[in-house]
Amino acid sequence: MSEKLIVARGLTKTYGDFIAVDGIDFDVAKGESFGFLGPNGAGKSTTMRIIGATSVRTSGTLTILGKDPEVHGPQIRAHLGVVPQQDNLDNELTVSENIFIYGRYFGLSSSFINRKIPELLEFAQLEEKKDTKVEALSGGMKRRLTIARSLVSEPDILMLDEPTTGLDPQARHILWDRLFRLKEQGVTLLITTHYMDEAEQLCDRLIVMDKGKIMAEDSPAQLIKDYSTKEVLEVRFGSDRNQEMVDVLRPLADRIEVLPDRILLYATDGEQLLEQITAKGIHPNTSLVRRSSLEDVFLRLTGRSLVE
Amino acid sequence: MRSNAVELSEGRIGKFGEKYYAGRPQQVLLRNWLSFKSSAWIAVVSGFFEPVLYLLSFGYGIGELVGNISTPGGDISYAAYIAPGLLATSAMNGAMLDSTWNVFFKLNESRLYKAMLATSLGPLDVALGEIAWALMRGGIYATAFTAVIAGLGLVTSWWALLAIPAAIIVAFGFASFGMAITSFMKSHHQMNFFEIFLLPMFLFSGAFYPLTVFPGWAQAIIKALPLRQAIELVTRAMSGEFGINILVNFTYFMVMICVGLFFTTRRLNALFMK
Numbered sequence: 001m002s003e004k005l006i007v008a009r010g011l012t013k014t015y016g017d018f019i020a021v022d023g024i025d026f027d028v029a030k031g032e033s034f035g036f037l038g039p040n041g042a043g044k045s046t047t048m049r050i051i052g053a054t055s056v057r058t059s060g061t062l063t064i065l066g067k068d069p070e071v072h073g074p075q076i077r078a079h080l081g082v083v084p085q086q087d088n089l090d091n092e093l094t095v096s097e098n099i100f101i102y103g104r105y106f107g108l109s110s111s112f113i114n115r116k117i118p119e120l121l122e123f124a125q126l127e128e129k130k131d132t133k134v135e136a137l138s139g140g141m142k143r144r145l146t147i148a149r150s151l152v153s154e155p156d157i158l159m160l161d162e163p164t165t166g167l168d169p170q171a172r173h174i175l176w177d178r179l180f181r182l183k184e185q186g187v188t189l190l191i192t193t194h195y196m197d198e199a200e201q202l203c204d205r206l207i208v209m210d211k212g213k214i215m216a217e218d219s220p221a222q223l224i225k226d227y228s229t230k231e232v233l234e235v236r237f238g239s240d241r242n243q244e245m246v247d248v249l250r251p252l253a254d255r256i257e258v259l260p261d262r263i264l265l266y267a268t269d270g271e272q273l274l275e276q277i278t279a280k281g282i283h284p285n286t287s288l289v290r291r292s293s294l295e296d297v298f299l300r301l302t303g304r305s306l307v308e
Numbered sequence: 309m310r311s312n313a314v315e316l317s318e319g320r321i322g323k324f325g326e327k328y329y330a331g332r333p334q335q336v337l338l339r340n341w342l343s344f345k346s347s348a349w350i351a352v353v354s355g356f357f358e359p360v361l362y363l364l365s366f367g368y369g370i371g372e373l374v375g376n377i378s379t380p381g382g383d384i385s386y387a388a389y390i391a392p393g394l395l396a397t398s399a400m401n402g403a404m405l406d407s408t409w410n411v412f413f414k415l416n417e418s419r420l421y422k423a424m425l426a427t428s429l430g431p432l433d434v435a436l437g438e439i440a441w442a443l444m445r446g447g448i449y450a451t452a453f454t455a456v457i458a459g460l461g462l463v464t465s466w467w468a469l470l471a472i473p474a475a476i477i478v479a480f481g482f483a484s485f486g487m488a489i490t491s492f493m494k495s496h497h498q499m500n501f502f503e504i505f506l507l508p509m510f511l512f513s514g515a516f517y518p519l520t521v522f523p524g525w526a527q528a529i530i531k532a533l534p535l536r537q538a539i540e541l542v543t544r545a546m547s548g549e550f551g552i553n554i555l556v557n558f559t560y561f562m563v564m565i566c567v568g569l570f571f572t573t574r575r576l577n578a579l580f581m582k
Binding site for chain 1: 309310311312313314316317318320321326327330332335338339342343346418419420422423424425426427428429430580581582
């Protein structure tokens with residue numbers, strides 16, 4: 001295995017009686033794109049803050065590039081690019097001034113930053129907006145600027161907390177494309193998300209978190225293989241009939257999950273299962289066969305949906 | 309060329325306050341300058357006129373009724389009598405505007421400090437940079453006001469130039485203390501505390517009349533207030549009155565500066581490194 005940039009053992013964070021992160025272990029290798037998948041409140045953002053040396057762990061050990069954030073906070077922050085969940089761009093400044101001053105916070109020279117700005121503006125597709133005040137940008141542009149800004153110090157690790165939450169589908173796809181490019185350049189990415197498609201698109205490896213604990217850890221494909229079947233058949237009978245159909249359907253599928261509005265039937269071949277059901281004279285109002293996703297993995301692991 | 313962010317931060321290891329201070333408060337000043345250039349200058353200019361308007365209306369309006377005032381240094385006009393107090397007040401206002409409402413906004417609404425502290429900057433850089441900015445504002449007001457009173461012929465000696473460093477010390481004290489208190493404020497309502505405190509302090513600190521109009525116990529309370537200390541510091545500096553009294557005023561502000569810096573840094577650390 002290649003060089004490990006982050007090593008966490010028994011990492012724990014409590015706020016009074018509340019355990020936000022409950023003794024988790026994980027390693028992140030250089031150049032890897034590592035994800036934290038889980039619902040809101042799973043402890044993902046807290047873990048990110050501890051790695052970002054802006055929160056102090058309660059117990060456990062953590063090293064980032066061989067350093068302990070508790071002892072060498074500023075040194076670790078110098079290695080990191082941070083893209084927080086809520087944009088904290090400087091609204092009173094222009095697009096290029098935002099990148100400039102952020103570089104100055106790291107102590108970088110003006111000449112270095114000024115050489116860097118055109119490259120970052122191109123990356124963020126914001127060349128036209130360089131002298132525009134940040135206030136006037138769209139949500140997607142702001143997020144891209146936040147990423148560009150975080151890259152000014154050429155970080156070894158880029159941390160993205162819910163990078164596409166609140167963006168429209170088009171803006172999400174542009175952002176994913178930009179993050180892919182970074183991944184190709186070998187930047188180590190740390191991503192938290194509660195979107196399974198985002199995790200599947202961007203992460204080489206991820207941990208599924210719930211209530212501060214790690215439920216599973218692997219590549220998206222392997223997790224799906226381990227915790228779900230190849231396909232899923234989704235059937236709806238109308239909210240009053242869903243429950244009574246469960247007992248009839250249960251023997252037919254490998255596994256069954258009942259959601260408020262639909263029933264999920266897990267099988268290797270979804271179409272075949274649907275045929276079996278119709279052959280028994282059962283006719284759902286609607287049916288859909290799809291591939292298993294991380295959503296199904298999460299449902300299997302926790303009995304709950306990711307997005308509630 | 310590669311980024312040297314990591315080398316720079318590693319150079320701080322073993323130096324003063326390495327966890328809280330990166331030695332770059334000037335970058336926080338630079339940020340404020342960039343923002344000031346584009347828009348904030350209107351608010352800054354308007355703050356300058358307030359004491360000038362007081363001087364013109366009270367000094368020449370009420371001064372007409374009051375006539376000359378006898379002081380240990382001889383008879384002076386009422387406008388000249390109130391000028392040092394207004395100067396101290398303008399230094400205070402300049403410093404307080406930046407270190408209270410502006411800091412509150414950056415702390416709670418624009419999340420600017422959060423962005424700064426995600427870099428290798430430390431809370432002491434932020435505190436020093438913001439306080440330096442606020443005291444520059446106070447210092448500029450004081451310098452401009454001194455020029456105005458000199459232009460109006462209200463200045464009697466070259467000692468008046470000492471008003472500027474005195475006003476900067478005053479601004480530093482208020483900026484430092486103001487930012488410390490602001491960092492504990494949680495809502496806009498709580499921020500109104502400053503107004504409730506500052507206006508009476510301005511009216512009763514003896515900028516417009518001698519403190520001897522009050523009974524002894526009230527005088528004692530007023531003398532403990534920072535604006536009274538500021539007025540005494542500026543008045544004594546401007547009249548070249550050096551002795552134990554001005555030293556007390558000076559020490560008062562040094563304590564205010566240190567206490568303010570200590571609590572601001574500690575509080576920023578608690579807020580952003582929790």
